[in-house]
Amino acid sequence: MAAVDRLHQTSSHLTGSALSRSSSGTALKLSVHPFKVTVIGSGNWGTTIAKVIAENTCLNPQLFVKDVQMWVFEEKVDGKKLTEIINTKHENVKYLPGITLPGNLVANPDLIDSVRGADIIVFNIPHQFLPRIVKQLKGHVQPSVRAISCLKGFEVGPNGVQLLSAYITQELGMECGALSGANLAPEVAKENWSETTVAYQLPSDFRGEGKDVDHKLLKALFHRPYFHVNVIEDVAGVSIAGALKNVVALGCGFVEGLGWGNNAAAAIQRVGLGEIIKFGQVFFPESKVETYYKESAGVADLITTCSGGRNVRVGKYMATSGKNALDSEKELLNGQSAQGIITCKEVHEWLSSCKKTNEFPLFEAVYQIVYNGVPMVRLPDMIEELGCIAEEK
Numbered sequence: 001m002a003a004v005d006r007l008h009q010t011s012s013h014l015t016g017s018a019l020s021r022s023s024s025g026t027a028l029k030l031s032v033h034p035f036k037v038t039v040i041g042s043g044n045w046g047t048t049i050a051k052v053i054a055e056n057t058c059l060n061p062q063l064f065v066k067d068v069q070m071w072v073f074e075e076k077v078d079g080k081k082l083t084e085i086i087n088t089k090h091e092n093v094k095y096l097p098g099i100t101l102p103g104n105l106v107a108n109p110d111l112i113d114s115v116r117g118a119d120i121i122v123f124n125i126p127h128q129f130l131p132r133i134v135k136q137l138k139g140h141v142q143p144s145v146r147a148i149s150c151l152k153g154f155e156v157g158p159n160g161v162q163l164l165s166a167y168i169t170q171e172l173g174m175e176c177g178a179l180s181g182a183n184l185a186p187e188v189a190k191e192n193w194s195e196t197t198v199a200y201q202l203p204s205d206f207r208g209e210g211k212d213v214d215h216k217l218l219k220a221l222f223h224r225p226y227f228h229v230n231v232i233e234d235v236a237g238v239s240i241a242g243a244l245k246n247v248v249a250l251g252c253g254f255v256e257g258l259g260w261g262n263n264a265a266a267a268i269q270r271v272g273l274g275e276i277i278k279f280g281q282v283f284f285p286e287s288k289v290e291t292y293y294k295e296s297a298g299v300a301d302l303i304t305t306c307s308g309g310r311n312v313r314v315g316k317y318m319a320t321s322g323k324n325a326l327d328s329e330k331e332l333l334n335g336q337s338a339q340g341i342i343t344c345k346e347v348h349e350w351l352s353s354c355k356k357t358n359e360f361p362l363f364e365a366v367y368q369i370v371y372n373g374v375p376m377v378r379l380p381d382m383i384e385e386l387g388c389i390a391e392e393k
């Protein structure tokens, strides 16, 4: 049962709310019933974020139910079920090896069971699997549940280009924010200091402080001494920056793999940042330009991803090995996903449908290299040529 339902049922014996201080130091009004949290996803980032959350639910029993459910796409590792390994060894040996997970993080292979009674659902899977997950969840989650998407990508379909948070809201009725930042999962998992941005807009049916998810509660859920959270309202800006920097990182990987050095990589990031901001302004005018330069989700994520993320590694491997994107992903990532490969296709499909590919020459060049075998050495010329065509129009 969601916290709000329990709240309504028990309101007759409420004596008022008390003030509490969360582990992030924020003063919070107590919820009558603690919020129950489920994480959907258990990959490299999914497991890391579940660890962060489980640490906070353990420290803040007045706010959160201690046990955190983590839905795991079940698979066998050395003949054993991954969920059993996680629940006994407290380690995700496949997707986050070497990191001890909190004992209150419970791996669950049953998606519907994992969200039973959840008040907050954190989505954290490679985004190509989202439509199938959402379809299975339909009818099993109340619209009063609140959600945060940690996914990086878009949904392109009959409704045009959609933020994944908006897609979740549309399909499941639940208000959904986004978490994104300069957060390479292995570093966060090792508890090296980093920053992130959480974006959330209070819905029109907001039930009030202590009874519903708000900015203070989200800070209490995600902030750790090693993981500093800034909460804002610009869901679109945070999501766009997170999705598109993966495309730029592939481009960075190409020039690095070609041996062109730091100047070339910086040039790709400069052009990429411009196209990210333009994409936001053209297609999501509600996004704020300042998010791209002020927040961890903006230029900081671009820099870290282009320095050491999976997408840059895949791009570099493609350049040095001559292999295609999917084979490179498979050989390098042991089942993990480089989301830029799918995102550049989604972006191309969307830009083609509105005849704007020339206006985003880097995004288009990355797509042409990944999907149509255009030689990587043509990258600088393509950026210039396409840009000129767009200017002449």
Ligand SMILES: NC(=O)C1=CN([C@@H]2O[C@H](COP(=O)(O)OP(=O)(O)OC[C@H]3O[C@@H](n4cnc5c(N)ncnc54)[C@H](O)[C@@H]3O)[C@@H](O)[C@H]2O)C=CC1
Residues within 6 Å of the ligand: 041, 042, 043, 044, 045, 046, 047, 072, 073, 074, 095, 124, 125, 126, 127, 129, 150, 151, 152, 153, 183, 184, 185, 186, 335, 336, 337, 338, 339
């Ligand atoms: N890894 C990182 O450093 C970061 C990743 N992200 C984003 O977080 C999202 C999740 O990424 P990761 O957790 O790293 O995933 P991942 O790239 O490690 O992917 C592996 C996950 O996909 C699952 N999977 C495989 N086949 C599936 C299927 N048919 N249905 C459902 N799940 C399936 C696996 O069980 C595993 O949990 C992505 O959008 C990514 O861009 C964001 C910040 C950091």
Ligand SMILES: O=C(CO)COP(=O)(O)O
Residues within 6 Å of the ligand: 152, 181, 182, 183, 184, 185, 246, 249, 301, 304, 305, 308, 309, 310, 311, 312, 337, 338, 339
């Ligand atoms: O999103 C990320 C860092 O914030 C991770 O990027 P990669 O998927 O390229 O590793």
